[in-house]
Amino acid sequence: MLLTATLLFLASVLGALALILLMPRPRKNPRVWRVLGPAGALVGVSALGMAWLVVALGTDLVEMVAEDALGLPRTAFIYYYLFSFIAVAAAVRVITHRRPVYSALWFIMVVLASAGLMLVLAAEFMAFAMVIIYGGAILVTYMFVIMLASQNEPQHEDDTPAYDRFANDPMWASVAGFLLLAILLSVYFSNNAIAANPDAAMKTDAYVIENQLANRSLNEENKELASAPSTSPDRLSNVERVGLDLFESHPLAIELAGVILLVSLIGAVVIAKTHVPNEDQVARGPAGQPKEAV
Amino acid sequence: MLAALDTLSPLALSHFLMTGAILFVLGLIGFVTRRNLIIMFLCTEMMFQGVVVSLVAFAKLHHNITGQTFVIFVLTIAAAEAALALGLVVLLFRRRRTLDAGAWSAMSG
Numbered sequence: 381m382l383l384t385a386t387l388l389f390l391a392s393v394l395g396a397l398a399l400i401l402l403m404p405r406p407r408k409n410p411r412v413w414r415v416l417g418p419a420g421a422l423v424g425v426s427a428l429g430m431a432w433l434v435v436a437l438g439t440d441l442v443e444m445v446a447e448d449a450l451g452l453p454r455t456a457f458i459y460y461y462l463f464s465f466i467a468v469a470a471a472v473r474v475i476t477h478r479r480p481v482y483s484a485l486w487f488i489m490v491v492l493a494s495a496g497l498m499l500v501l502a503a504e505f506m507a508f509a510m511v512i513i514y515g516g517a518i519l520v521t522y523m524f525v526i527m528l529a530s531q532n533e534p535q536h537e538d539d540t541p542a543y544d545r546f547a548n549d550p551m552w553a554s555v556a557g558f559l560l561l562a563i564l565l566s567v568y569f570s571n572n573a574i575a576a577n578p579d580a581a582m583k584t585d586a587y588v589i590e591n592q593l594a595n596r597s598l599n600e601e602n603k604e605l606a607s608a609p610s611t612s613p614d615r616l617s618n619v620e621r622v623g624l625d626l627f628e629s630h631p632l633a634i635e636l637a638g639v640i641l642l643v644s645l646i647g648a649v650v651i652a653k654t655h656v657p658n659e660d661q662v663a664r665g666p667a668g669q670p671k672e673a674v
Numbered sequence: 675m676l677a678a679l680d681t682l683s684p685l686a687l688s689h690f691l692m693t694g695a696i697l698f699v700l701g702l703i704g705f706v707t708r709r710n711l712i713i714m715f716l717c718t719e720m721m722f723q724g725v726v727v728s729l730v731a732f733a734k735l736h737h738n739i740t741g742q743t744f745v746i747f748v749l750t751i752a753a754a755e756a757a758l759a760l761g762l763v764v765l766l767f768r769r770r771r772t773l774d775a776g777a778w779s780a781m782s783g
Binding site: 399403419431460463464467468471472474475480483484487490491494497498501502503505509513514517518521522525526528541542543544546547548549550553554556557558560561564565568570612618621622625626629630633637640641642643645647648650651654656657658659 | 682684686688689690691692693695699700701702703704706707708709710712713715716717718719723726727730731733736739740742743745746747749750751752753754755756757758760761762763764765766767768769770771772773774775776
């Protein structure tokens with residue numbers, strides 16, 4: 381276990397190093413940085429690889445490849461590595477890219493990859509809700525604001541504004557962040573594994589159909605569900621389970637979520653209607669007359 | 675064919691938690707280092723992503739759907755936050771013509 385902990389810590393250090401190399405910064409000598417950028421990426425990939433190697437060493441490597449050793453069918457295992465590699469690589473690009481538009485596009489990649497992870501975890505509804513709400517709605521809003529708030533289109537690399545070209549203290553932030561990561565990972569991969577809580581176990585589909593669905597008002601459809609062939613253990617789909625849990629167990633939370641959305645809607649309208657002077661123009665206005673900009 | 679999981683062993687859970695933790699930490703680092711207001715809020719969304727992956731993994735471990743239900747509320751908060759934060763960003767941009775967070779450092783006292 382000491383070996384695992386050491387390797388995890390080393391992987392975190394390498395990750396921090398890679399991130400420091402990849403962060404946007406003033407580049408006095410572009411030729412050097414053309415080498416250092418890919419070098420940083422290489423270090424990052426090796427850090428990621430090492431973290432995963434640790435995971436593999438923590439178990440028995442041979443056992444792990446065998447089916448069901450992890451409780452993962454083999455294919456799901458491969459998909460886990462694929463999606464989480466895409467997610468992490470895209471996440472690094474989000475925070476290191478100099479152009480906000482590309483950062484937002486890479487973030488869509490992060491969302492798609494983590495939706496893939498949720499598919500591996502058999503949470504189909506969450507995966508697609510993620511793609512629709514994050515990739516569709518929220519990111520489009522971000523794109524709109526980036527377009528609205530961007531200065532003139534940069535002609536070449538160094539035309540981007542200074543606040544996009546330099547990062548604030550990348551070194552200390554990376555060190556602190558990856559220290560947090562090392563601590564988290566050492567807890568996750570420690571000996572006392574997190575066991576499933578039997579008290580938290582979900583009610584079986586048969587129980588839900590007999591006791592919960594029977595009392596609901598949509599009797600026709602519920603009868604149809606209840607008369608489904610009882611041989612299959614999973615008669616309720618993921619969406620049905622989520623919907624039932626949402627409306628049976630959390631009615632107050634739904635109302636509160638509605639209130640939050642309403643308040644943020646009102647807040648957004650108030651913010652949008654606020655009239656602000658452009659301070660630059662106010663300061664430079666002709667003969668001390670403040671000129672209001674829209 | 676994408677084979678979804680029936681059960682999750684504690685070790686497999688650690689895998690998913692690791693991905694979630696990496697996403698969270700990268701978002702955290704991005705929030706601290708980047709100076710562009712829009713990127714900073716993008717990074718908070720990335721931290722949400724990490725938390726969501728962990729939540730769904732725990733839901734699978736405990737065979738309890740509430741973890742997934744909770745993701746809906748995370749999404750609600752994320753949407754509300756995006757609407758308000760981006761409104762504020764546009765407001766600040768109209769005032770100073772810059773997205774630099776440092777331009778507002780006077781607020782930190």
